[in-house]
């Protein structure tokens with residue numbers, strides 16, 4: 001699944017490549033998939049996108065907003081899979097969940113892996129969508145300060161018991177993060193995935209905040225993770241410290257064998273010595 005850095009990379013590349021292109025034909029999925037959320041019928045989508053020009057693209061958390069001028073915003077959220085540009089003359093995948101053919105014979109397709117929203121809103125309406133309307137600051141927002149982060153932890157300490165992995169992956173408490181990047185953040189901040197949030201002292205809070213910012217920045221700079229693809233079909237350049245092959249390998253810091261547990265809806269890798 002894409003996380004914030006992959007969306008960031010896609011937004012940058014769409015701005016570089018698709019801006020100014022005019023849609024000749026917009027189509028929704030030709031392959032049935034019950035976990036793709038559409039808000040338009042295929043014929044509505046075709047009628048509303050015809051003749052529109054691709055404007056500015058922005059991203060927020062795990063969402064991507066592509067302006068279709070005049071008046072509309074194509075909105076992708078919570079997706080994985082492939083979001084691809086196809087230069088004129090290159091083949092387009094047979095199966096897709098969304099397809100835009102441009103007047104210059106190039107094209108854009110999106111195919112999601114597990115689930116995802118592919119919706120078309122009148123400009124501005126996308127901000128009222130569930131999950132976007134009340135989104136908390138993401139780690140690339142200026143509002144994601146140590147003061148904000150500390151207040152978030154205080155707030156969480158009042159409610160249900162959250163753990164370090166829960167903070168990074170549940171309920172979009174920190175929008176844009178997911179299971180993949182969370183593993184490296186916890187490793188670098190030397191926190192066990194089950195470490196209770198209320199137990200974090202001041203220094204640990206500061207280290208965790210700094211590690212979130214640093215890790216997100218690094219993955220963005222490398223164009224996303226190496227197990228995800230960018231707009232041009234290239235894998236990203238960030239190799240995770242704790243990826244799915246990590247279990248049993250020596251920890252890069254101390255040499256202890258990395259362990260794997262199932263925790264909070266997914267595999268979790270950690271060094272039992274560094275992350276206590």
Ligand SMILES: [Zn+2]
Pocket residue numbers: 251252253254255256271272273274275
């Ligand atoms: Zn270690």
